[in-house]
Amino acid sequence: MPFKQCLALAMAVLLGGCVQDGPTPYTGGPRDPSSSTVFNLSLTPASLPNCMMADPGMSRPMTVTAANDTATLLTAGGIHYGLTRVAPNVYAGGDWVKIRANLSGNPKTLTIGTNDSRCIWAGTAS
Numbered sequence: 476m477p478f479k480q481c482l483a484l485a486m487a488v489l490l491g492g493c494v495q496d497g498p499t500p501y502t503g504g505p506r507d508p509s510s511s512t513v514f515n516l517s518l519t520p521a522s523l524p525n526c527m528m529a530d531p532g533m534s535r536p537m538t539v540t541a542a543n544d545t546a547t548l549l550t551a552g553g554i555h556y557g558l559t560r561v562a563p564n565v566y567a568g569g570d571w572v573k574i575r576a577n578l579s580g581n582p583k584t585l586t587i588g589t590n591d592s593r594c595i596w597a598g599t600a601s
Contacts, residue, residue, distance in 0.1 A: 498561045504563050563579055
């Protein structure tokens with residue numbers, strides 16, 4: 476195979492691996508109301524013991540702000556994560572962690588976990 480064809484194939488494989496595998500946006504129904512909700516998370520009992528090392532940063536208050544059918548998770552440390560509307564008043568996202576905020580339930584819930592589900596923090600609105 477000529478060098479240019481090999482280089483083009485290698486670039487296609489590398490760039491194809493960079494595509495984010497985020498949730499599919501939900502566009503049905505009326506718009507969600509704007510809101511700001513504070514959550515206090517704690518490590519779930521099924522998580523591995525090593526997850527305790529990340530617990531101090533995860534168990535601080537986190538705020539989910541929804542507006543215009545998108546949401547943003549703001550951690551107490553100042554990190555912002557954009558979330559996608561996946562159902563009415565339900566938002567999800569995350570690349571290295573999986574985030575799901577259910578603002579439609581009573582109580583409102585937030586779950587954050589690693590991609591392999593070995594470490595999961597969950598909590599309700601405060």
